[in-house]
Amino acid sequence: MLPVLFTLIAWQIVTHGPLRALDERLGAALISPSAVARFLADLGNASVAVPVLLAACGWAVWRGTRTWRQALAACLCMAVVPALVVPLKLWIARPGPPGMGPGGYFPSGHAATAAVAYGLVVLLLAAGRGWWVWAAGYAVLNVAVGVGLVRCGYHWPLDVVGAWCVAGVLLFVPRPRPFTVSSGAPPRGPAPRSAR
Numbered sequence: 001m002l003p004v005l006f007t008l009i010a011w012q013i014v015t016h017g018p019l020r021a022l023d024e025r026l027g028a029a030l031i032s033p034s035a036v037a038r039f040l041a042d043l044g045n046a047s048v049a050v051p052v053l054l055a056a057c058g059w060a061v062w063r064g065t066r067t068w069r070q071a072l073a074a075c076l077c078m079a080v081v082p083a084l085v086v087p088l089k090l091w092i093a094r095p096g097p098p099g100m101g102p103g104g105y106f107p108s109g110h111a112a113t114a115a116v117a118y119g120l121v122v123l124l125l126a127a128g129r130g131w132w133v134w135a136a137g138y139a140v141l142n143v144a145v146g147v148g149l150v151r152c153g154y155h156w157p158l159d160v161v162g163a164w165c166v167a168g169v170l171l172f173v174p175r176p177r178p179f180t181v182s183s184g185a186p187p188r189g190p191a192p193r194s195a196r
Contacts, residue, residue, distance in 0.1 A: 006107075006165035009158050013094050013106055023158040027097055031153040040148025043141065044110030049117035053078055056121040066124055074120040077170055081116050084166055085109045097153040107162035108155045114145040115167030123171070 012019035042048060057074055060066035085107055093103030118138055126134035146160035 002165045002168040006162055006169075009162050009165070010088075010092055010106070013092060013158065019158070023156050024097075027150055027153075027156040030150050030157070031097060033152045037148045037151035040144045041110065041152050041154055042148075044108075044114035044145045044149065046113050049113050050078065053117040053120055056124045060124040065127060071124070074124060077120060078116055080170060081112050081166075082109065084170075085112050085163070088166075094156075094159070097156060099153060105155055106159045107166055108146075108149060108159040109163070110149055111142070111146055111155070111160040111163035112166050115142050115164055116170050118142065119167060119171045 009019065011017070053074065057066075057071035061068055061071050086109070088107055089104040089109070092106045094106040095101075095103055096105040118141055122131075122134045122138045142164070146157075146164075149155045149160055150157050
């Protein structure tokens with residue numbers, strides 16, 4: 001579903017479709033920079049999000065709830081973000097909001113960085129009954145980053161939505177078992193029988 005949504009948005013942007021025109025009208029109307037908007041937008045900087053992820057990796061490994069292999073998988077997943085986003089930006093070459101210069105704004109690198117880094121933090125640290133609190137915090141944080149990026153005039157709204165699509169694919173595409181970040185608890189069920 002996310003790749004289809006991303007493709008639809010990218011197609012509208014490349015062909016100057018009605019969705020792009022609506023997005024740019026909405027984005028222009030929402031631009032209103034403030035200190036709060038800049039702070040929220042900055043939460044998507046790699047210099048903020050990546051250290052948070054590294055700290056979560058270290059904490060999860062130190063506590064024994066995740067393995068070094070899972071922490072490494074999280075870091076590798078984070079490293080894929082610029083490898084995907086930068087070529088997409090160059091290929092689509094969407095101009096930014098007024099004052100931001102020529103192409104390279106879709107999808108938003110800051111929104112993708114925030115969505116993947118903080119999503120991996122949730123996958124590394126959330127466990128048990130309280131997982132929904134982590135998930136809700138994750139959703140609120142990413143919406144706040146997206147709003148900050150749009151309010152500051154750094155990105156159009158669809159740049160942020162496109163980044164969320166990329167992040168969703170990176171976070172939720174099934175990975176081979178040793179690299180599954182969300183597993184940590186032993187499997188449930190009866191203990192295997194010993195061979196005689």
